[in-house]
Amino acid sequence: MSIVVNIDVMLAKRKMQSKELAERLAITPANLSILKTGKAKGIRFDTLEALCLALDCQPGDLLAFEADN
């Protein structure tokens, strides 16, 4: 996938656990896992906003573009 989700990196930087982040975002751990593993088809703006707030970062810190080849 061209868009890489860097939630794991930010979680490590903030020393936060996935479970805590899921609670803060009010989403299920299963949905957070879908998001982290890049299986999600899209991310809603309000989820992105909540992620930025919880991890104290910018959208660019969470998402990156990588060419396929």
Next chain:
Amino acid sequence: MNIVRIVSSFGFYVFRILAIAYLVTGLYAGFALMMGSPLAAPVQSDSRFEIYYPFSQVPFLLGENSTAFVVEMLLGISLYGVFFWLLSNVFSTFRQPKLFTQQGIAHLTWFYRLNFLVPLAVLLLLSVVSSVEQIMVMLVVLHGLLGVFALFMAAIFKQGVHLQNEQDLYI
């Protein structure tokens, strides 16, 4: 959506009770005809029969004492029992909090299969063992139309499940 739940709950209970009543009647009639007295007895010099309510001599079902009629009667009662059972399943689909499910598709699929195939098969069978009346042909057509609607609904449900699965991947 609330009115849909109320109507579907009502339909579910009515048709489930009707299905059980028909299936039990079909089984009881078959058993009574096999056992004969005291559950069933011939009347009018063996040309007709009576099936009594259990543990009584009160007539419950009356019929012509011929194989064709008995087959027709037992098939009719039992298959309408199955029809009402599957119809109650369709109603139960609309009672669920999540409308588009694989189980809903399965219920609709069974319902349209029954409506397409069974009436036709019964009509063919009856054309061999007995005579086919115009009302039977009309019933086959009506069940076929019901089957078409169920087929379309199943297609909508399949699309709904697909869209729902896609939607679940937007977080």
